[in-house]
Amino acid sequence: MSLQDRSRFEPSEVEPRITAAWLDAGLGSPDVAAAQDGAYSIAIPPPNVTGALHMGHALNGAIQDTLVRWHRMHGQQAKWILGTDHAGIATQTQVEKLLVSEGSGRTEIGRDAFTERVWEWRAQYGGTIVEQFRRLGASCDYADERFTLDVRYVTAVLEVFVRLYDKGLIYRDHYMVNWDPGSRSAISDLEVEDREVTDRLYEIAYPLSDGSGEVIVATVRPETMLADTAVAVNPEDERYTHLVGRTVTLPLVGRELEIIADDYVKTDFGTGCLKITPGHDPNDFEIGRRHGLDELSVIGEDGRMTDAAGPQYAGLGVEEAQAKVVAALREQGLLRSEEPYVHTVPFSHRSGSRIEPLISLQWFMRMDELAAPARQVVADGQVRIHPESQRRRYDAWLAEIRPWCISRQLWWGHQIPVWYRGDGPDQETYAGTSAPAGDGWERDPDVLDTWFSSALWPFATLGWPDETPELDAFYPTDVMSTARDILFLWVARMVMMGLEFTGDVPFRDVYVHSVIQAPDGRRMSKSLGTGIDPLMLIEGGPRPPVFTQGGDFPAYGADAVRFGLLAMSSTQDVRFSEEKVAQGQALGNKLFNATRFVVGKISADTVAAARPATVEDRWILSRLQAVKADSARRIAQFDLSKLALGLYDFVYGELCDWYLELIKGRAFDDDLAATLLHVLRETVALVHPVMPFVTEDLWTELPGHDGRLLAASVLPAADDAQTDADAEARIAALIEAVTVVRAWRNDAGVPAGAMLDVRLAATGYDETIAALARLARLAVSEDGAVDVGAAAAIVVPGGTVEVLASGAFDPAEAQRKAADQIRELEREITRAEGKLANAGFVDKAPEAVVGAERDKLARLQAELAQLQG
């Protein structure tokens, strides 16, 4: 359909066509050979392979695509590295559920069949999110998609593991881990979330072995006392110092426990005596290691009491065991108190189960050695984190980094490349990227934490450990754009791994973007029902209940959603605002109609060129150059909100409201046509990174279109030579004058269509008088040519517009308005005079400020004189 037959932009009709054109042209696939003349790359935070696009993806997609398109349009070979993450626990959980629904299960079918099943699942659902990124207009390199379990990627992961193992940074140890009974796996500290729960706090008497008394300990986990191996007090605590070194008899068990002294114990909390259970409490574990205590376990990986707990407890769940222990203590008269107790305890982020701290044999990675250089590169600016406030968080976390438990008791993931032979103390261990020679070797069944492989993302996706042309051209990447929640989980680890294995940072800038909350301020979440599906916004669909307004979303289209998300983003969390999306839609429509107007006015063989013939031509070229420069600055500062809103202001407030209105009074000669086309082309191109679809569509409608994609075109950078202060001043005065006269007309009751007879008594309008007359609907008499007195004066920059008596306006209203203005002026004059009469101000304020105040006073007084005259 031709442009002139459409009066509004219809995204649903245009977007599929444009998407296909970009894909056909290989827009996202850069020329690796040409990249040495300038390359730009971003590695996408890989979404979960079976996930669906949520608001966070959409925002981050809009941000990254805007950056990538901007740099591509400034002559760089831009690669947005695309791929998905195997997401160990999340994916395995989904497939396990599926199996259960089929009456089967993971253990029933075995490891090989299970992983086979996950691959099938991935084949079926894995493409969704990539397709959704396309819908958003994301110009990723679709021809070069990665997956963290691709053969080449696996090679990189195993290589990294083996090198770190050989270096001694990866080791196996019995250590306290966060055991998730839900997924039957250890999880890392970062996968744990604290929740507030109400437990019961018990005080229990432990009798001294010699019968001379007792000590009282407090605990919320009485069942763990079965694994107690000591009682600790603070070495400074005078109440107990005499007991240190003596022993108590552990109730129910009868074991002798030594009373030890450790600084960890607080003197002002509880009873000052702490039962020590190294096997089931992380702090006690540390204390136990300091004092060489035995590490007993009475709770197993299934969350039930083990045989070590004794025959009356073995096999019970921890809650049952707790009840039984408490009952037994009460019976023996050793339970001294019991009260409700609110505190926070760790839960698994994934399964939702309460974490059971357990000692188990796991693989760990020592981080301190890698953390130091990762802190350094941020400290010295090799990696810049935006906003600045996030840098402190990053550094604080790295400063106190602890060993990372990297093994997971799952089947879906990178199986740890370690083989064992034999048992007991003589067991042989082999770590390598392939199985060792010889018989009897058995591979470690565990897989690596998903974040282990994610940490290699920026270089493993480019072919590392091979020295590929892609790695050479696009590493380090330029920007890592991400939400705050994975700054430690992922970003910091990428820096560490990047430095260790490539000798260079993985990216130069980290942009930490907003988290978009639901309109009511709650977190957007599926389970809360507060989520908003970006595709519903793009395609239209029912509003979720978090909106006060009901009904369906209109089909806003991808451009509007992108604009809206960028416009609402900032460096802090923001609420979702549908109005901003609507604003984006309005902008797209505005551009569409502006193009329709221009194309309808100029001939098809017009060649775009800046050939200013009038002051407004010089003005718009000056403004265009300014908005280009501003946009470049905002891109560099990651201020995407200001970028989007700045473009909106230019298109609406300058190009359409004023320039296009100004030229309507002119003949469309060749110079004007060339200039008009030039301005429109540049504007459309400038908006493209934010709103790629509508701009790409309009691009094809412009005279001179040579079939090349806008997305693949290069936009000339801002040119200072176009700045024109004189034109800016003259048009600013014109705009002010038109606005003031229009307001006056409204107040004075002048009919909208009526011409007003006036005489211009102001300077500075020699080039704009005709425009002023047309836009403000004035019939301007030559100064002095008509010998009638003015009935009213409208103050404009440079003088007044004298309104001649006529039937077109109500003199009483005009009088009233003038009186209001005079009152207002007098108020301001009084204020300015007062300020200037203040000796403190005149003496201490800077010269320029005082001068400005004097000028302001003079101006106000002149205005007042004109109104009264």
Next chain:
RNA sequence: GGGCGGUUAGCUCAGCUGGUCAGAGCACCUGCCUUACAAGCAGGGGGUCCACGGUUCGAGCCCGUGACCGCCCACCA
């Protein structure tokens, strides 16, 4: 328990190193189908810038205290 951020028009948010900074979009009111766009155009009303102290000639902007909201980190039994 620490740390960070926020509190500006009915709503969502801008306001740089203190001096036209009291703004934008949406909503609202009035008037316009002025042939690019009524998903439009023109004009307008509306805020003791959370509270109280302080610094300063001058404070949304700096300092202190407090209130409320949000986030992050943390091992207090």
